Amino acid sequence: xxxxxxxxxxxxxxxxxxxxxxxxxxxxVTKTRLEAFSDGVIAILITIMVLELRVPHETGWEALAPxxxxxxxxxxxxxxxxxxxxNHHHMFHLVDGVNGAILWANLHLLFWLSLVPFVTGWMGxxxxxxxxxxxxxxxxxLAAIAYYVLQTTIIRxxxxxxxxxxxxxxxxxxxMSPLLYVAAIPLSFVNEWIAxxxxxxxxxxxxxxxxxxxxxxxxx
Amino acid sequence: xxxxxxxxxxxxxxxxxxxxxxxxxxxxVTKTRLEAFSDGVIAILITIMVLELRVPHETGWEALAPxxxxxxxxxxxxxxxxxxxxNHHHMFHLVDGVNGAILWANLHLLFWLSLVPFVTGWMGxxxxxxxxxxxxxxxxxLAAIAYYVLQTTIIRxxxxxxxxxxxxxxxxxxxMSPLLYVAAIPLSFVNEWIAxxxxxxxxxxxxxxxxxxxxxxxxx
Amino acid sequence: xxxxxxxxxxxxxxxxxxxxxxxxxxxxVTKTRLEAFSDGVIAILITIMVLELRVPHETGWEALAPxxxxxxxxxxxxxxxxxxxxNHHHMFHLVDGVNGAILWANLHLLFWLSLVPFVTGWMGxxxxxxxxxxxxxxxxxLAAIAYYVLQTTIIRxxxxxxxxxxxxxxxxxxxMSPLLYVAAIPLSFVNEWIAxxxxxxxxxxxxxxxxxxxxxxxxx
Amino acid sequence: xxxxxxxxxxxxxxxxxxxxxxxxxxxxVTKTRLEAFSDGVIAILITIMVLELRVPHETGWEALAPxxxxxxxxxxxxxxxxxxxxNHHHMFHLVDGVNGAILWANLHLLFWLSLVPFVTGWMGxxxxxxxxxxxxxxxxxLAAIAYYVLQTTIIRxxxxxxxxxxxxxxxxxxxMSPLLYVAAIPLSFVNEWIAxxxxxxxxxxxxxxxxxxxxxxxxx
Numbered sequence: 001x002x003x004x005x006x007x008x009x010x011x012x013x014x015x016x017x018x019x020x021x022x023x024x025x026x027x028x029v030t031k032t033r034l035e036a037f038s039d040g041v042i043a044i045l046i047t048i049m050v051l052e053l054r055v056p057h058e059t060g061w062e063a064l065a066p067x068x069x070x071x072x073x074x075x076x077x078x079x080x081x082x083x084x085x086x087n088h089h090h091m092f093h094l095v096d097g098v099n100g101a102i103l104w105a106n107l108h109l110l111f112w113l114s115l116v117p118f119v120t121g122w123m124g125x126x127x128x129x130x131x132x133x134x135x136x137x138x139x140x141x142l143a144a145i146a147y148y149v150l151q152t153t154i155i156r157x158x159x160x161x162x163x164x165x166x167x168x169x170x171x172x173x174x175x176m177s178p179l180l181y182v183a184a185i186p187l188s189f190v191n192e193w194i195a196x197x198x199x200x201x202x203x204x205x206x207x208x209x210x211x212x213x214x215x216x217x218x219x220x
Numbered sequence: 221x222x223x224x225x226x227x228x229x230x231x232x233x234x235x236x237x238x239x240x241x242x243x244x245x246x247x248x249v250t251k252t253r254l255e256a257f258s259d260g261v262i263a264i265l266i267t268i269m270v271l272e273l274r275v276p277h278e279t280g281w282e283a284l285a286p287x288x289x290x291x292x293x294x295x296x297x298x299x300x301x302x303x304x305x306x307n308h309h310h311m312f313h314l315v316d317g318v319n320g321a322i323l324w325a326n327l328h329l330l331f332w333l334s335l336v337p338f339v340t341g342w343m344g345x346x347x348x349x350x351x352x353x354x355x356x357x358x359x360x361x362l363a364a365i366a367y368y369v370l371q372t373t374i375i376r377x378x379x380x381x382x383x384x385x386x387x388x389x390x391x392x393x394x395x396m397s398p399l400l401y402v403a404a405i406p407l408s409f410v411n412e413w414i415a416x417x418x419x420x421x422x423x424x425x426x427x428x429x430x431x432x433x434x435x436x437x438x439x440x
Numbered sequence: 441x442x443x444x445x446x447x448x449x450x451x452x453x454x455x456x457x458x459x460x461x462x463x464x465x466x467x468x469v470t471k472t473r474l475e476a477f478s479d480g481v482i483a484i485l486i487t488i489m490v491l492e493l494r495v496p497h498e499t500g501w502e503a504l505a506p507x508x509x510x511x512x513x514x515x516x517x518x519x520x521x522x523x524x525x526x527n528h529h530h531m532f533h534l535v536d537g538v539n540g541a542i543l544w545a546n547l548h549l550l551f552w553l554s555l556v557p558f559v560t561g562w563m564g565x566x567x568x569x570x571x572x573x574x575x576x577x578x579x580x581x582l583a584a585i586a587y588y589v590l591q592t593t594i595i596r597x598x599x600x601x602x603x604x605x606x607x608x609x610x611x612x613x614x615x616m617s618p619l620l621y622v623a624a625i626p627l628s629f630v631n632e633w634i635a636x637x638x639x640x641x642x643x644x645x646x647x648x649x650x651x652x653x654x655x656x657x658x659x660x
Numbered sequence: 661x662x663x664x665x666x667x668x669x670x671x672x673x674x675x676x677x678x679x680x681x682x683x684x685x686x687x688x689v690t691k692t693r694l695e696a697f698s699d700g701v702i703a704i705l706i707t708i709m710v711l712e713l714r715v716p717h718e719t720g721w722e723a724l725a726p727x728x729x730x731x732x733x734x735x736x737x738x739x740x741x742x743x744x745x746x747n748h749h750h751m752f753h754l755v756d757g758v759n760g761a762i763l764w765a766n767l768h769l770l771f772w773l774s775l776v777p778f779v780t781g782w783m784g785x786x787x788x789x790x791x792x793x794x795x796x797x798x799x800x801x802l803a804a805i806a807y808y809v810l811q812t813t814i815i816r817x818x819x820x821x822x823x824x825x826x827x828x829x830x831x832x833x834x835x836m837s838p839l840l841y842v843a844a845i846p847l848s849f850v851n852e853w854i855a856x857x858x859x860x861x862x863x864x865x866x867x868x869x870x871x872x873x874x875x876x877x878x879x880x
Contacts, residue, residue, distance in 0.1 A: 033699065033749055039253065040703035043260035048711065050334045051268065055341035059349035075331070082327045086320075089253055100746075104867070107742040111735070114710050121715035129719035207324070259473065263480035270554045271488065275561035279569035295551070302547040306540075309473055427544070479693065483700035487708065490774050495712065495781035499789035515771070522767040526760075529693055647764070 030098040034106060038088060041110050045117060046081045049074055052121035070124030073136075076199060077120040080140070083206040084113060084147070091151065094164040099157055105150040112143040133195045134188035140199070141181040148174065177202045250318040254326060258308060261330050265337060266301045269294055272341035290344030293356075296419060297340040300360070303426040304333060304367070314384040315374055322377060325370040332363040353415045354408035360419070361401035368394065397422045470538040474546060478528060481550050485557060486521045489514055492561035510564030513576075516639060517560040520580070523646040524553060524587070531591065534604040539597055545590040552583040573635045574628035580639070581621040588614065617642045690758040694766060698748060701770050705777060706741045709734055712781035730784030733796075736859060737780040740800070743866040744773060744807070751811065754824040759817055765810040772803040793855045794848035800859070801841040808834065837862045 053070055056063035088109075095102075119139045123132040151174075155165045168174065184198040273290055276283035308329075315322075339359045343352040371394070375382045388394065404418040493510055496503035528549075535542075559579045563572040591614070595602045608614065624638040713730055716723035748769075755762075779799045783792040811834070815825045828834065844858040 030749070033695065035253070036256070036696070037699050037703055037745065039257050040260055040700055041707055043257055044264055044704055044707040046330075047261055047264040047268065047334060048707065050338060051271070051711070052715065053335075053338045055272065055338060055345055057345075059342075059346045059351050061351055063351075064355070078327075078331055078334070082324070085257065086323060089250070103746060104742070107738075110706075111738055114707055114738070115713075118710060118713045118715060122719075125715055125717075126719045131719050131721055131723075135724070255473065256476070259477050260480055263477055264484055266550075267481055267484040267488065267554060270558060271491070273555075273558050275492065275558060275565055277565075279562075279566045279571050281571055283571075284575070298547075298551055298554070302544070305477065306543060309470070475693065476696070479697050480700060483697055484704055486770075487701055487704040487774060490778060491708065491711070493775075493778045495778060495785055497785075499782075499786045499791050501791055503791075504795070518767075518771055518774070522764070525697065526763060529690070 030103070031092065031095055034098055034103060035089075035092055038106060038110060039085070042081055042085045042088075042113065045113060046078055046085075049077055049081075049117040049120055052117060052124065069127045070121070073120050073124035073128075076203060077116050079203045079207070081113065081116060083203065084109075084143070087147070087206070091154070091164065094167055095154055095158075097157070101153050102150070102157060105146070105153040109143065109146040109150050112139060112146050115139045116143075128192040128196060130189050130192060133192045134185045137181045137185040137188065137195060137199065140202070141178055141185070144178045144181060148178075173205055176205060250323070251312065251315055254318055254323060255309075255312055258326060258330060259305070262301055262305045262308075262333065265333060266298055266305075269297055269301075269337040269340055272337060272344065289347045290341070293340050293344035293348075296423060297336050299423045299427070301333065301336060303423065304329075304363070307367070307426070311371065311374070311384065314387055315378075317377070319377055321373050322370070325366070325373040329363065329366040329370050332359060332366050335359045336363075348412040348416060350409050350412055353412045354405045357401045357405040357408065357415060357419065360422070361398055361405070364398045364401060368398075393425055396425060470543070471532065471535055474538055474543060475529075475532055478546060478550060479525070482521055482525045482528075482553065485553060486518055486525075489517055489521075489557040489560055492557060492564065509567045510561070513560050513564035513568075516643060517556050519643045519647070521553065521556060523643065524549075524583070527587070527646070531594070531604065534607055535594055535598075537597070541593050542590070542597060545586070545593040549583065549586040549590050552579060552586050555579045556583075568632040568636060570629050570632060573632045574625045577621045577625040577628065577635060577639065580642070581618055581625070584618045584621060588618075613645055616645060690763070691752065691755055694758055694763060695749075695752055698766060698770060699745070702741055702745045702748075702773065705773060706738055706745075709737055709741075709777040709780055712777060712784065729787045730781070733780050733784035733788075736863060737776050739863045739867070741773065741776060743863065744769075744803070747807070747866070751814070751824065754827055755814055755818075757817070761813050762810070762817060765806070765813040769803065769806040769810050772799060772806050775799045776803075788852040788856060790849050790852055793852045794845045797841045797845040797848065797855060797859065800862070801838055801845070804838045804841060808838075833865055836865060 053067060053074060056067070116139065119132070119136040123129075123136045126132050151164065151168070155162045158164060180198045180202040184195040184202075187198070188195040273287060273294060276287065336359065339352070339356045343349075343356045346352050371384065371388070375385045378384060400418045400422040404415040404422075407418065408415040493507060493514060496507065556579065559572070559576045563569075563576045566572050591604065591608070595605045598604060620638045620642040624635040624642075627638065628635040713727060713734060716727065776799065779792070779796045783789075783796045786792050811824065811828070815822045818824060840858045840862040844855040844862075847858065848855040
């Protein structure tokens with residue numbers, strides 16, 4: 001990817017005056033590979049989760065009943081990873097260049113996301129028992145924090161007139177979902193279903209893609 | 221991916237008058253990453269299915285005999301996922317831009333496809349018992365419906381003069397394969413082989429790539 | 441990927457006369473996604489094979505001894521898959537466009553390659569017993585035939601002045617390796633080590649990338 | 661990927677004099693696919709490692725305690741693979757073309773990296789016992805040597821005025837980390853914690869991306 005871009009960038013714009021694009025293309029070399037790597041990791045995570053759904057040895061309908069909680073948790077985690085892919089994608093629309101700090105903030109996010117299959121399996125196989133339900137929330141909270149750190153790192157790199165900063169504005173959703181996880185963790189020990197309802201709610205508020213960022217892209 | 225395209229789009233066409241291409245390139249930013257993500261998920265699914273073929277502990281030919289039904293089911297599911305990749309690919313030829321609804325309709329399709337390794341393992345390991353055979357059909361039916369929903373969402377987004385809508389026309393194949401699954405599900409309880417024959421038939425009618433869409437692309 | 445290329449192709453060549461490139465770019469849309477998909481599947485196969493190397497429960501050096509045959513088989517299969525990736529890659533250098541027959545010939549090749557982790561595990565875990573050693577050769581033979589079918593399908597599509605046909609010329613290597621597998625399969629029942637030696641030999645003759653094709657590319 | 665680049669390269673630079681870029685673009689065809697393949701393999705490795713974290717059957721906090729060493733080892737290996745991806749990425753910034761030797765040197769590196777999930781699981785599940793801790797170092801040492809071989813192969817291919825050679829200069833880090841592994845392997849038998857501390861140290865010195873190479877890129 002890299003070099004072709006360099007090739008394009010190396011050509012003086014044909015009949016043009018687009019010096020700014022020239023610079024942006026060079027600095028986004030790294031971004032392309034970072035996006036491809038992140039997409040790869042998220043695609044693998046969303047897919048290997050299904051390996052936790054072990055094939056039963058029985059052949060009747062009753063063989064599927066114990067798998068139901070695992071199936072529901074799998075569907076929830078699938079939606080969560082879909083949301084992260086979607087938001088990651090929208091966020092990087094507004095990113096021009098990438099530095100070492102952004103690379104590592106991104107790997108940090110991927111690390112916590114990589115634990116999603118584990119907590120999905122633990123919560124699902126134990127029919128939403130208290131501790132696994134709480135641990136699911138802990139991993140989700142850490143992933144949300146990692147996403148926030150990544151966003152902040154990008155904004156700091158972009159400087160005073162950060163396109164991302166102006167696009168996300170008040171960031172209501174970004175602040176609400178961690179609060180839901182913080183509430184769900186202790187509530188898992190009161191009643192697992194309350195925690196589960198909060199996890200579903202946290203997914204639902206993100207299902208709509210971020211119109212603020214979409215708007216900022218359209219405005220460019 | 222994103223930014224490079226922006227970079228290309230940002231350059232006024234060198235000596236040209238291709239304003240329309242300019243717009244199309246910008247809106248297809250998201251499409252590129254959606255295609256890459258879908259390809260990644262389907263590539264992983266088609267590959268991890270083989271993990272269900274567990275290595276036997278014995279070393280004689282007879283160790284392979286119980287694996288035969290699983291092998292045949294694996295081959296069938298491999299063809300199905302190949303068909304989905306192929307059709308997905310052809311469909312997105314005629315897509316210019318992607319919105320939030322299309323993103324989620326696509327993830328919805330990937331969700332049902334992600335259950336293919338599970339039902340493949342269950343049907344294959346149980347030598348085509350009735351319930352697993354029926355459940356295989358249910359997942360195939362839900363994937364076919366998800367594909368139809370995705371197609372409809374794209375056509376709605378493209379509006380009145382949808383290139384995709386005019387390309388698919390009467391869509392005989394798209395309507396036949398769900399009917400075959402609907403027939404196969406209850407017939408699994410009469411005789412599994414009838415259901416299996418219908419699954420093979422549903423794969424065979426799709427093996428030929430969609431000439432209508434290929435034609436529409438060639439006509440552009 | 442698709443659309444961007446269309447976008448590039450849609451621009452009349454800036455100050456140029458490269459009509460031929462225009463056409464070639466349009467028809468290679470599908471090729472790009474086919475290459476990416478094949479790379480994805482081969483990357484996954486080469487990586488999940490290592491899951492057959494199960495972590496031992498003991499902690500001494502002696503825990504590694506029974507893993508040695510599996511490790512050696514893994515290394516052999518890693519080299520084989522690396523060769524297929526390499527040759528696939530070189531072959532598609534000389535491919536301009538892709539039709540439905542090529543798509544399915546390619547999936548057919550990927551199908552047999554997807555069985556490599558299974559036969560690697562079976563041969564490796566059973567310390568090169570006769571039947572697993574023979575079955576390893578059968579899968580390798582079928583993959584080699586599938587590669588030959590793919591090559592032939594591309595040449596037929598390219599027509600009389602096929603660049604690929606003139607590049608591969610006599611194709612000594614392509615004819616030698618299937619012969620080695622054909623010899624190894626029955627010899628597995630005489631002495632497994634003869635078969636293993638033939639598999640290693642078949643890998644070694646391919647280790648050098650295909651200079652004929654490299655030359656043809658350089659000559660273009 | 662290939663052909664599009666050819667398409668771009670085939671166009672005479674619009675109003676330009678960038679013959680050198682023309683050549684570089686053609687020769688970097690192979691590089692693009694090599695980078696994508698390497699990214700794919702590393703993304704899969706970094707993700708399937710988490711499959712070693714098996715879901716416990718118990719539901720209490722105590723079920724997580726035995727997983728702690730595995731979790732810590734997983735985090736360490738995640739950082740290592742992230743470092744390799746990062747460094748691989750920076751190194752290939754300074755690579756224009758790829759030959760057969762570079763392709764195989766790269767596959768050789770990926771081979772040793774593919775053993776990281778195995779040694780991670782063995783060291784983690786056995787709470788840092790002596791032999792698994794030493795074997796972890798052996799695999800890390802072999803991967804470091806493979807990286808060095810790859811670097812040397814690229815420099816030899818680039819010839820006298822190698823951009824990579826001048827960028828890496830004295831290469832202090834590249835020489836320090838193998839020394840740390842060489843020290844850690846025997847020290848595993850004295851006290852595992854010393855070896856573990858050395859592994860963590862070897863990761864920490866690499867965490868900062870290679871500013872020499874970053875500088876060389878900026879200087880171009």
